[in-house]
Amino acid sequence: MKQTRNVTIMHENKFINIYQDLSSKIRRAILPAGQLLPSENELGDQYRASRETIRKALALLSRNGYIQKIQGKGSVVLDVSRFDFPVSGLTSFRELAEHTGEQWKTTVRQLILMKPDKKLQQLMNLEEDQNLWKVIRSRTVGGETVILDKDFLLLDTVPMLTADICEHSLYDYIENELNLKIGFAKKQITVEEANEEDRQYLTLSTVSSVVVVRSLVYLDNTQLFQFTESRHRADKFRFVDFARREHL
Amino acid sequence: MKQTRNVTIMHENKFINIYQDLSSKIRRAILPAGQLLPSENELGDQYRASRETIRKALALLSRNGYIQKIQGKGSVVLDVSRFDFPVSGLTSFRELAEHTGEQWKTTVRQLILMKPDKKLQQLMNLEEDQNLWKVIRSRTVGGETVILDKDFLLLDTVPMLTADICEHSLYDYIENELNLKIGFAKKQITVEEANEEDRQYLTLSTVSSVVVVRSLVYLDNTQLFQFTESRHRADKFRFVDFARREHL
C-alpha cells in the first residue's frame, strides 16, 4: 500500500496484497506460529479471489519462509520471530540499516568518472573507452568503520551522480528517480586478507581478514550496469539465509 | 526422468519436465544466451500444455537464473555458462563434489549417540533427555583437509546410522532410504577464529580463520531434525548466489 494524492490505494496486484496482508499478520503473530492458515478455498472467499490467486500469494509466503505447505493438511505458519530477516536477496545498505534500526553513517570517500582497466573490461564485458562512475563509500557504526563499498556504474545508464545521492541511497535514486528496474544480480562471497585500501579506511583492530562480496548487477532488460565490491570486517559480517529444498 | 521396471517414464509433473527440457537446452547452448525463447503460446503448442503450465516452468527458469522475462518482448536466455552453479540452496556435500568433478574424500571422525548440552537444547528446542546422533566428518581434497562438518540429528527421526552411511551421503540416506522429505533450512554464515578442534582436524597453514555455516534443517512437516555446523578453511570457501530483486 502506498500513499498518493492523499488517498490510500492498493495499486499492487491482488496476490501481492494478499501476501502482504498475510505476512504482516504472521509477523505480528496475529497468525501465530504452528497454527494452520485457513484453507485455500476459505482464503479465496475471504479475499474474494480465485484459488489460483490465493495459491500465488501462498507460494510467495512459502518462498520467504512464512509458511510450510503440507498436502492433505494445510499451510502451517512458521516461527519467523527470531529469524534475522531478509539479509539475503538484493538488499541495499540503507534498507538493511533501517531494518535493524541501528545508527549507521555513510561516508563518500571517492566519486569520479573513469575508464575501465583491463580487469574491469573483462569482468563487465566493456569497451575500453566506456565511461564509468567509481564510487567508494565507507559505513560506520558505533565509531567503527566496518564496511567499504566500491561501486562501478555505467555512465550510459546513470548519466548523473552526486556525493549527496551516494550518501543517501544509490538504489533509491536508481529505482525511483531514474526509474530503472533492477532485475537480478550474481553474487560471490569469499574471505581475503585485508589490503592497503582496507587498512586505510576500515577500523581493523586485530582482525586482518575481510569478507568480500562481489556482485554483478543487471537491469530488468538483462543489461549489466554495475559491479560492486563490498568489503566487510570479518568479525562484523553475518549472512542469514532461508533455503528451501528443491525437489525436481 | 527415472528408470522403473525397465520403462523410461517421466513421472514428474508436466511443468517440471518442461523446465528440465528447457534448462538442459540452455545449459547445452542449444538455446544460446541472448536469444529469445519461443513465446508462451508457441511453447504451449510445442509441449501441448496450457499457457499457465508453461508459465510455471518459465517461473522456475527465471528463479534459477536461466532466463529473464521482459513484458511485451519475451523471455531472454541468460548467460549461464561461466556461472558456478547452485552452491546456494540446500545442497549436500556429495552433490557438490559430483558437480565440480574433483576428487574429494570424506572421513568420519566421530559417530556417537549423546544427550544435548544446554546450548543445543536451546538451539534445537529439545528436552534434555532426548537422544541425538553426533557426527563429525572431515572433507579432504588434494591432500588438504579443508572442511569440518559437525552434525547433530534427532534419534527419533533417524533411528539408525553407521559410519558407512555418513561416509557415503547422509542426505541420500535420509531422503531415499528413510524416505524423509527435507523441507527447508535456516542458515547463517559467519567468520571466526579457528578453535582447538579446527586445528586438530583441518589443514591450517598460515590461515587462522574459518568460515562457519550453521544450519537448522527442518522436514517437510516443519519438524526440526538436524543442526549442522560446517567449518571451512577461510581461503577455500566460496559462496555463489543468484538473486532476483523482489518488487513487492
Added chain:
DNA sequence: CAGTGGTCTAGACCACGGC
C-alpha cells in the same frame, strides 16, 4: 496495430491426510 508477457478466473481431476 499485433504480439508479447502479467494477472485473474472457474472448473476439473488427482494425491494425500485424518477421521
Added chain:
DNA sequence: CCGTGGTCTAGACCACTGG
C-alpha cells in the same frame, strides 16, 4: 469418506513492446 493442497486447463482482460 471428506477436506486438504497439487496440477492442469481454457479463456478472459490488461500492460507493454515494437513496427
